[in-house]
Amino acid sequence: DQQVKQNSPSLSVQEGRISILNCDYTNSMFDYFLWYKKYPAEGPTFLISISSIKDKNEDGRFTVFLNKSAKHLSLHIVPSQPGDSAVYFCAAFASGGGADGLTFGKGTHLIIQP
Amino acid sequence: EPEVTQTPSHQVTQMGQEVILRCVPISNHLYFYWYRQILGQKVEFLVSFYNNEISEKSEIFDDQFSVERPDGSNFTLKIRSTKLEDSAMYFCASSRDRGQGYGYTFGSGTRLTVV
Numbered sequence: 001d002q003q004v005k006q007n008s009p010s011l012s013v014q015e016g017r018i019s020i021l022n023c024d025y026t027n028s029m030f031d032y033f034l035w036y037k038k039y040p041a042e043g044p045t046f047l048i049s050i051s052s053i054k055d056k057n058e059d060g061r062f063t064v065f066l067n068k069s070a071k072h073l074s075l076h077i078v079p080s081q082p083g084d085s086a087v088y089f090c091a092a093f094a095s096g097g098g099a100d101g102l103t104f105g106k107g108t109h110l111i112i113q114p
Numbered sequence: 115e116p117e118v119t120q121t122p123s124h125q126v127t128q129m130g131q132e133v134i135l136r137c138v139p140i141s142n143h144l145y146f147y148w149y150r151q152i153l154g155q156k157v158e159f160l161v162s163f164y165n166n167e168i169s170e171k172s173e174i175f176d177d178q179f180s181v182e183r184p185d186g187s188n189f190t191l192k193i194r195s196t197k198l199e200d201s202a203m204y205f206c207a208s209s210r211d212r213g214q215g216y217g218y219t220f221g222s223g224t225r226l227t228v229v
Binding site: 089 | 118
């Protein structure tokens with residue numbers, strides 16, 4: 001039961017261009033969404049989050065968009081840099097659901113080409 | 115910057131053996147978690163721990179698993195009798211507040227290989 005789906009296992013983008021990573025969810029109880037970045041041999045590191053009361057959150061080169069009606073969120077990275085090459089995980093949380101754990105997607109491997 | 119420390123970084127064990135994975139969460143954090151990632155699959159929640167007891171556990175966290183905070187700094191995950199399918203990266207995380215994922219700090223993980 002994949003409640004959080006990242007349908008693109010990998011994405012290749014040229015340096016300087018925009019990277020768009022997509023995520024879909026099925027559980028309407030989710031009201032908090034996060035993106036994590038993971039390098040090999042390291043744990044996930046928090047990147048950016050968005051609450052369901054918003055439709056956009058921006059932090060420097062990173063912007064997350066949330067479309068609640070479509071149960072879809074996306075992460076935009078502009079401009080893409082070589083250091084952005086990593087696996088990006090979308091995660092979701094239901095604050096009112098009594099659950100402590102995050103539900104992760106399978107991840108998208110972003111490759112920034114010079 | 116404060117970090118979550120996990121030891122060992124890699125553990126190889128024989129099937130049926132017990133393993134203990136260790137974690138030192140960030141000192142002022144109150145919530146502790148274990149996640150795992152089987153190679154090529156998603157990161158999965160195992161268990162959360164708060165106030166010296168399990169707060170929530172997933173269906174993966176069966177009777178073979180246990181967690182403990184034996185002292186004021188360590189947080190351990192024990193697998194009593196390892197199976198081949200327990201081979202995975204195990205990530206410890208801690209947070210100051212419940213459920214605020216932006217506050218989660220993950221460790222670098224322990225790669226468990228069961229042979």
